[in-house]
Amino acid sequence: MSTLRVWVEGIGLWSPSLSDFAALTEVPGGSTPTPPPARPAAGMLSPNERRRAPESVLLAVEVAGQAVAMSGRKATDLACVFASAHGDQPITDYMCATLAQVPAELSPMRFHNSVHNAAVGYWTMASGCHAPSTALAAQHASFGAGLLEAASQVLADQRAVLLVCGDTAGSGPLGELTRCEQSFAAALVLAPAAGPASLATLDLQLLAAHADAPLPEPLAGWRRGNPSAAGLALLALLSQDSGRCRLAASAALDLQVEVQGIDTGRVR
């Protein structure tokens, strides 16, 4: 099968332990980065939206904003692929609990924030982006499936794409099943050709089998705690400049990613 090549121009990252991608580069040296505040800043949102937005939206908008800022591109021009294994679990927990008790009292705002594309909807509103936008889910393969969809948009339409993959921590009885223990989101700005903002190339290939992508602690633990954190294997390579990893892209397929850093003199 043919290899898909895309160029990385921006990287965003947020978890309770990592405020951005630069923080990840400190981890292999054994240092513990300063943790971010409890709520992602999500600076792209207006103060009103920030107050009303659920955590899943803050998380996605935060990493999207980081990646776009690093790329130097205008958010208005970027097609958007937002992936999440579970969507907003606290809202699902609220809705199912309310529906079981007092269905007629369901909050209309929480209902419209419950759609899986709420995060990308808020992002396009905040950034004035009229480009195509989508919201995906693929369970534990959400990061790999999102990367595949994003790369296929980059190459099929020769345009830059913003990929975001994130999940909030689970809560309530549902949280016991999803076992999603802490929030995590990552973002990449991907382009079809080399440019002044290029940080690395990704060569992507689908392989019909699963293989582990070993990670050192604490990254391996973070990855176990959130399905979207499968992307840590790729982000770790980006922070180290080059290497190869495999990400689940579906129940039957892996996406093999070959990372080659581009020496730009920029601090990644």
Place this chain on the structure above:
Amino acid sequence: MTPLAVSAYTATSALGRGLASHVDALVRGRSGLRPNDISSAPLACWIGRVDGVETVSLPAGMDDWRCRNNQLAWLGLQQDGFTDRVRAARARHGAARIALLLGTSTASIGATEEAYRRLDAAGHFPDDMRRPAIHTPHSPSAFVAAALELAGPCLTVSTACSSSAKVFASAERMIRLGLVDAAVVGGVDTLCDSVLFGFNALELVSAAPCRPFDAARDGLSLGEAAGFALLERADTAPGMPRLLGYGEASDAHHMSAPHPDGLGAELALRDALARAGLESSQVDYINLHGTASRKNDEVEAAWVNRHFPATTRVSSTKGYTGHTLGAAGIVEAVLALLAIEHGLVPGNLGGDTPDPDCGACFAWRNERQRIDVALSNSFGFGGSNACLAFARAGFAA
């Protein structure tokens, strides 16, 4: 773009199981809507419910996937020989060379709702509901991929009511790039408390059967459906209709209201026509989104008036099926394909007192005419817009 063959397609909705029951309902003007008899607490509205979903058995060994949504998916796959067509495609291309891309709005959240109604004394899910694979948005795609034994790319698009239109776009890109040789696309959504009480909370549900584009319309009727299509390169199925193009765009305006000038719908149309190499005057029929909400229909009627001559016929079929949310894209793509196959413009059921905003394009009653090119509109919460373009086999733009 290079057109793709829609080498098989099917739909199951309140109108019945499979294509023949849909054509029959359209020809007779028979709506599938009925008074709400499904929510766990009373709610006065009309719904498009599929009969017999509760008694559908899943294939042997797949009982862990059991829930209303996956039962409806399996029921839908059994119609019109669709599983046989997929089996033949699997033999032709190999299981890993066929993508499975489904749209859904709420997946099997009805099962999660049930688990919350039946929490045990300690507040945990009851044992029979402790099945993580059904309490997540990917449930229908993962189930269908397993049931059809497909091993290619598999993902769920969940952009509310545009979900199962956008899967056509993802599939076309994957085929064009050579990632796969074929794709099973479609969507499944089932009626559940979340959508009934959720849309009710937004004051978007009518107490009566929905009346798209009627002057007195006062909200939508919710429905459920499963629909599927098999997409392959055109030479694989020379006699079958074509996916000519698609358009996708974002309103960037509001979470639950359309852009007042229909900006996203405008951009989606422009994208679809450009990919298809079409002029708007070449469009014979458009299956509109037409939810019967005040705002959607106002914006969409203006969109029709701006772009199309009276020779382009348009209608909403939500009065037949109800708004099937994440399945609306595939159901209405199938109805557009049936319009081409049968030369039937379905009348806009429920529009007894046409809104004066609606121009000469609107087909208020069934019309018989040759249809070479048909579009289907799907718009969703979050400002997500999609427009699909289909054509008769052999049509040259």
